[in-house]
Amino acid sequence: MKYICNIDGKQKIDVRNLNFYYSNKLALKDLNFCVKENTILALIGPSGSGKTTLARCFNRMHDLYDNNRYEGAIYIDKTNILESKIDLIQLRDTVGMVFQKPTAFPMSIFENVAFGLKLKGIKNKNELKDRVEKALKDAALWDEVKDRLDKLATHLSGGQQQRLCIARAIAVDPEVLVFDESTASLDPISTSKIEDLMVELSKKLTIIAVTHNLQQAARVSEYTLFLMDGEIIEYDKTNIMFTNPKDKKTQDYIMGRFG
Amino acid sequence: MRLLDEDLKQLRVKISNMAQAATHMFVYSIDALINKDLELAKKVRDLDDEVDALDNDIDEFCANLIALRWPLAEDLRIVLSALKINTFLERIADNATNIAEWIEKIDFVDFRIDTSEISNMRDKTVIMLETSLNSFFSKDYSSAISVIKSDDYVDKCELSIIKEMAQITNEQNASTLTIPMIFIARAIERIADEATNIAELSLYIATGEIYKHKRIKDL
Numbered sequence: 001m002k003y004i005c006n007i008d009g010k011q012k013i014d015v016r017n018l019n020f021y022y023s024n025k026l027a028l029k030d031l032n033f034c035v036k037e038n039t040i041l042a043l044i045g046p047s048g049s050g051k052t053t054l055a056r057c058f059n060r061m062h063d064l065y066d067n068n069r070y071e072g073a074i075y076i077d078k079t080n081i082l083e084s085k086i087d088l089i090q091l092r093d094t095v096g097m098v099f100q101k102p103t104a105f106p107m108s109i110f111e112n113v114a115f116g117l118k119l120k121g122i123k124n125k126n127e128l129k130d131r132v133e134k135a136l137k138d139a140a141l142w143d144e145v146k147d148r149l150d151k152l153a154t155h156l157s158g159g160q161q162q163r164l165c166i167a168r169a170i171a172v173d174p175e176v177l178v179f180d181e182s183t184a185s186l187d188p189i190s191t192s193k194i195e196d197l198m199v200e201l202s203k204k205l206t207i208i209a210v211t212h213n214l215q216q217a218a219r220v221s222e223y224t225l226f227l228m229d230g231e232i233i234e235y236d237k238t239n240i241m242f243t244n245p246k247d248k249k250t251q252d253y254i255m256g257r258f259g
Numbered sequence: 260m261r262l263l264d265e266d267l268k269q270l271r272v273k274i275s276n277m278a279q280a281a282t283h284m285f286v287y288s289i290d291a292l293i294n295k296d297l298e299l300a301k302k303v304r305d306l307d308d309e310v311d312a313l314d315n316d317i318d319e320f321c322a323n324l325i326a327l328r329w330p331l332a333e334d335l336r337i338v339l340s341a342l343k344i345n346t347f348l349e350r351i352a353d354n355a356t357n358i359a360e361w362i363e364k365i366d367f368v369d370f371r372i373d374t375s376e377i378s379n380m381r382d383k384t385v386i387m388l389e390t391s392l393n394s395f396f397s398k399d400y401s402s403a404i405s406v407i408k409s410d411d412y413v414d415k416c417e418l419s420i421i422k423e424m425a426q427i428t429n430e431q432n433a434s435t436l437t438i439p440m441i442f443i444a445r446a447i448e449r450i451a452d453e454a455t456n457i458a459e460l461s462l463y464i465a466t467g468e469i470y471k472h473k474r475i476k477d478l
Contacts, residue, residue: 215329218331242335256331
């Protein structure tokens with residue numbers, strides 16, 4: 001399939017001839033595109049189009065299950081992350097992920113954010129304290145939890161738990177952050193806070209956001225990629241995708257004629 | 260059918276009603292001049308309130324439609340264009356009202372001016388208006404282009420009337436007759452411009468490209 005890379009800035013991710021198989025089922029078909037650095041790319045498409053499958057390729061989440069298979073290459077900067085020699089722990093520090101349901105661990109707020117840092121071998125208490133505070137501030141949660149860092153994270157509200165997950169992901173200094181329907185279970189105020197946070201974080205990180213919520217894609221992303229049946233139908237600047245898409249399938253999907 | 264489709268259908272009806280009212284006002288205003296009918300001129304002025312009410316209704320309807328239905332792609336272009344077309348139609352009604360007001364200032368006792376060129380302008384402008392609105396409703400690219408190309412004809416008619424009125428003013432010292440005629444020709448020319456604006460929006464809906472400020476030779 002044609003390589004699409006009409007970005008106006010530095011390239012962070014380059015996807016080349018990517019095929020992905022669940023056993024024998026081809027779920028992503030010869031994807032070729034690039035992603036600009038420090039931007040938000042929205043992945044949109046009907047259920048089963050391959051959005052989540054694609055998102056999970058970026059930190060090799062599919063490796064957790066047998067019989068999943070990648071073909072092609074995904075370069076983050078100059079490194080092909082699909083190569084077998086890649087250190088997956090390190091890759092998942094580089095490419096963080098925030099899921100649909102908040103996944104706060106049953107431990108204190110502080111320990112949740114420090115979790116990844118400790119896995120990396122950081123033991124110095126002052127460094128841990130500083131980095132947890134910075135991550136919580138960057139995740140716009142610090143003011144709400146600074147007086148109860150030792151309290152159970154599972155007692156936080158859904159929106160707060162999701163921002164805690166973001167804090168945990170950014171504590172280890174990722175370069176790419178993947179949001180997979182990360183506001184789907186949140187109320188509008190919590191959603192708005194996460195969206196503001198995504199835009200703020202995109203100044204330092206490259207963000208890939210899977211969403212069914214077209215309004216959200218329009219609100220936060222600079223670029224939008226429309227997938228259908230594992231293929232790229234259209235990929236362009238979000239304002240163009242939402243006002244004057246070129247492909248009829250994109251137009252029909254965006255206008256709610258199917259999906 | 261999507262909820263939005265029902266709303267867009269209603270929007271088309273509202274624009275159609277507004278277009279009909281504005282076009283009637285324009286046609287009546289020129290009829291009032293040709294037939295020296297001051298009653299009809301007054302009727303045109305009275306109709307302006309009706310058009311203003313339709314204008315507000317369409318603005319409000321579009322605001323609700325955007326807020327509640329969140330139109331995108333071609334749907335969005337239709338709603339944005341409808342909002343602008345509404346303004347253009349309201350300006351047509353305002354120009355018709357201006358024509359009516361100028362007619363009321365004319366002393367018809369001494370009126371001895373040939374109105375055939377005004378009549379030509381009216382006929383051409385009405386065709387432009389109807390064609391531009393049809394192109395909006397049917398997304399017909401070629402008829403929209405034909406409207407844009409017709410604007411030149413109306414401009415030339417206006418110029419010809421201005422020249423004729425200048426001559427009459429010089430020869431007969433009849434400025435109380437000629438000045439209203441010049442302003443009436445100017446108002447018709449502006450109405451034709453609004454028809455052109457509507458045609459440009461029809462092209463925008465059909466193609467997604469912005470056509471205003473494009474030169475005719477580039478169409």
